[in-house]
Amino acid sequence: MNNIDIVFINPGAMKAVYQELGTEISAIEPPSLAALFATYVRKKGASVAIIDAPALNLDPLQVAERLVKDYNPKLIVMVVYGFQPSASTQNMPAASQTCREIKKQNPQAQILITGTHIAALPKQTLEEEDVDFVCTQEGPQTIWGVYECLQNGRNDFDRVPSLLYKKEGRIVSNPKGPLLENLTEAMPGGAWDLLPMEKYRAHNWHCFERIEERMPYASLHTSLGCPYRCSFCCINAPFGGSSYRLWKPEAVIKEIDILVNRYGVKNIKFVDEMFVLNRRHVMDICDLLIERNYGLNIWAYARVDTVKDAFLDRLNRAGIRWLALGIESGSKHVRDGVDKGRFGAEDILRVVKNIQNAGINVIGNYIFGLPDDTYETMQQTLDLALEARCEFANFYCAMAYPGSKLYQMALENSWDLPENWIGYSQHSYETMPLRTDTLTAAEVLAFRDQAFHTYFSDPDYLLLAEKKFGTQVVDHIKEMNKIQLQRKIVEEALICSKI
Numbered sequence: 007m008n009n010i011d012i013v014f015i016n017p018g019a020m021k022a023v024y025q026e027l028g029t030e031i032s033a034i035e036p037p038s039l040a041a042l043f044a045t046y047v048r049k050k051g052a053s054v055a056i057i058d059a060p061a062l063n064l065d066p067l068q069v070a071e072r073l074v075k076d077y078n079p080k081l082i083v084m085v086v087y088g089f090q091p092s093a094s095t096q097n098m099p100a101a102s103q104t105c106r107e108i109k110k111q112n113p114q115a116q117i118l119i120t121g122t123h124i125a126a127l128p129k130q131t132l133e134e135e136d137v138d139f140v141c142t143q144e145g146p147q148t149i150w151g152v153y154e155c156l157q158n159g160r161n162d163f164d165r166v167p168s169l170l171y172k173k174e175g176r177i178v179s180n181p182k183g184p185l186l187e188n189l190t191e192a193m194p195g196g197a198w199d200l201l202p203m204e205k206y207r208a209h210n211w212h213c214f215e216r217i218e219e220r221m222p223y224a225s226l227h228t229s230l231g232c233p234y235r236c237s238f239c240c241i242n243a244p245f246g247g248s249s250y251r252l253w254k255p256e257a258v259i260k261e262i263d264i265l266v267n268r269y270g271v272k273n274i275k276f277v278d279e280m281f282v283l284n285r286r287h288v289m290d291i292c293d294l295l296i297e298r299n300y301g302l303n304i305w306a307y308a309r310v311d312t313v314k315d316a317f318l319d320r321l322n323r324a325g326i327r328w329l330a331l332g333i334e335s336g337s338k339h340v341r342d343g344v345d346k347g348r349f350g351a352e353d354i355l356r357v358v359k360n361i362q363n364a365g366i367n368v369i370g371n372y373i374f375g376l377p378d379d380t381y382e383t384m385q386q387t388l389d390l391a392l393e394a395r396c397e398f399a400n401f402y403c404a405m406a407y408p409g410s411k412l413y414q415m416a417l418e419n420s421w422d423l424p425e426n427w428i429g430y431s432q433h434s435y436e437t438m439p440l441r442t443d444t445l446t447a448a449e450v451l452a453f454r455d456q457a458f459h460t461y462f463s464d465p466d467y468l469l470l471a472e473k474k475f476g477t478q479v480v481d482h483i484k485e486m487n488k489i490q491l492q493r494k495i496v497e498e499a500l501i502c503s504k505i
Contacts, residue, residue: 011052012153013079014040015069017086017100018060031486033209034061038225038277039145040085041196043120046146048197052153055079056197059100061205066100070107073115080156082108083149084137086121094122094240095407096431105136118152120145123427125244126409128170132177143168143182144230144244146192185245189230190254195261196226198269208273210482211369211398212305212328214475217482224265225275228258228291232279234309236332238373239279240409250283255290259298266300274304282308282329288317292324303327305369310357318364328397329361330369336390337383340376351390358394367474370396374457375404375450377415379442384450388457395470401458402432403439403450416440422447435492448499455491462487 016037037058044054055077059069073082086101088094101119108115120141124131128142141148151166163171167183186192208223231249232239265271282288295302302325310331321329331354334340338350361368372391374384391399406416406423407430416423424430424438431437439454441447461467462483472480 008055008077009053010055010077010079011157012044012047012054012081012083012149013073013077014044014054014056014083014085015104016040016056016058016060017066017069017084017104018097031210031489033212033223033275034205034207035223035225035275036061036196036198036201036203036206037085037087038196038227039087040083041198041201042193042227043083043085043146043149044197044200045195046193047150047153049192050150052150054197054200056200058201058205059104061202066104066107069104070111073108074111080116081149081153082115082117084117084119084121085145086119086123088122093431094124095427096434097121098123098427102135102427109136116152116156118149120149120244122240122243123408126240126407126413129177129179132170132172138171139163140170141168142170142179143246144185146186147183182246185249185251187251189251190257194253194257195264198224198264203269203271208275208303210486212273212275213303214367214397214471214479215303215327217475217479220273222269222271223273223275224269224271225277226258226261226265227277228253228255228281228287229278229284233283234280235411237411237415238376238404238407240407240413243409250280252284252287255287255294258291259294262295262300262302263298266298266302272301272303274302276304276306279307280309280312281306282317282321283312285314285317289320292320292326295324296320300325305330307332310354313357313361315360318361318366322365326366328367328369330371330400331358331361331396333370333390333394334373334387335376335379335383336372336386336388337378340378340383340387354390355394358396362397367397368394369398369400370394371400371402372457373402373404374454375439375442375445375447377404377412377440377442379404379450380444381449381453384445384453384457388460391457391461392464392467395467397470397474399461401454401461403437403454405430405432406440412440433491435494437493438495446499448493448495451493452496452499455493455496459487 048054084101086097117137118139119137128140132140148168169180206223208220213220229252231245233248233250304326305328308329358368372387406412428434429436429438439447439450
């Protein structure tokens with residue numbers, strides 16, 4: 007057994023979250039924030055390990071058994087972040103069960119839990135979960151503060167910033183501390199040596215240009231937070247509001263050097279909620295990548311109104327092969343309702359074509375069931391997707407994620423929410439999106455699922471895919487499109503309609 011100071015755990019359950027998509031289609035992504043937190047405490051002198059349950063295919067009991075067998079940590083940190091910006095909540099069932107199993111194996115284990123969902127609902131998390139400490143903000147300083155207390159045999163947890171815990175049966179909430187100011191100094195890169203780097207796999211679409219080369223894969227941050235306030239997003243919950251901090255480009259490229267030269271990584275995701283935003287930051291990173299000429303396959307997030315024509319050539323030459331655009335809706339009225347209405351359909355189509363003409367692929371992100379949506383506006387969204395003809399498209403349902411404005415709206419209006427946290431997974435059997443004024447949750451979900459199959463069977467789209475990526479990718483898309491997700495609320499609505 008290794009005596010380790012802090013063990014970070016990335017919980018997860020691929021089958022529950024993705025159904026059949028988890029077998030081959032979805033990515034297996036490294037826990038980039040757990041890796042950064044590990045670097046933070048390592049720099050301060052702690053010994054560290056990471057257990058990545060999804061990558062190692064470990065269930066909660068197996069995670070607990072590995073902790074007992076291989077480690078004797080002073081502190082266990084459950085890091086519950088999602089691999090898409092708003093997907094922390096869907097990992098809570100796995101995190102919850104893992105905590106229970108750990109406590110069964112060792113009732114004296116000290117568990118701290120952190121993540122987007124936790125920062126949004128800290129008191130509820132402490133009351134419901136089998137944990138000792140809850141982090142109410144981004145994590146690193148709180149983790150270190152709790153560890154120092156445990157290491158020194160102290161119980162003066164009142165000095166630890168951004169911490170919620172129980173003392174003599176009552177909940178104590180410490181004041182929130184400042185966010186990390188110098189990310190480059192505090193967390194210069196992820197602790198990749200603690201992860202099973204050979205296990206990670208890129209999304210299927212990310213590798214359409216080389217579909218048989220989805221591994222190895224890595225995801226890393228060049229920034230934290232987002233300056234925007236979209237009502238459906240909870241990304242800023244751990245930061246206490248809109249926040250945007252950057253790593254220095256030199257630190258980003260140093261991390262990429264390690265990933266390429268030590269682990270043979272070619273497929274990379276920039277995890278930033280908004281990579282294409284700060285001109286100098288983006289251009290400096292691109293210039294450093296162009297100098298190295300690694301032949302990378304990178305994807306990153308952008309907004310329609312942040313992608314400038316002057317960026318595109320350098321993005322392409324740097325190896326940015328995909329940009330993910332938050333298009334959301336085909337109706338400007340609906341986009342206005344969620345603070346995304348600065349641009350119209352013509353602007354969207356123009357930006358998509360400009361990106362494609364620069365040799366970069368586009369993945370369009372669309373949302374059905376936003377508060378002002380009707381059947382007609384959802385059809386407008388599908389029509390826009392078909393007209394834009396991005397190289398790939400994600401179709402989501404509006405979900406009231408804890409930490410988002412939609413969650414508060416749902417509570418204030420007594421809208422039905424999922425019965426359990428797995429119901430916030432976009433692809434799960436239990437998923438339950440928001441209803442609108444005119445549509446039930448089941449109607450929104452049924453429309454979304456049909457829209458997915460309509461898009462990926464569209465002859466014009468398949469022709470585009472064949473011209474750009476070849477027949478092997480078209481065959482792959484057709485196989486993907488055969489997967490029919492099972493949906494509880496749609497099944498129940500269908501049964502009721504027949505009674």
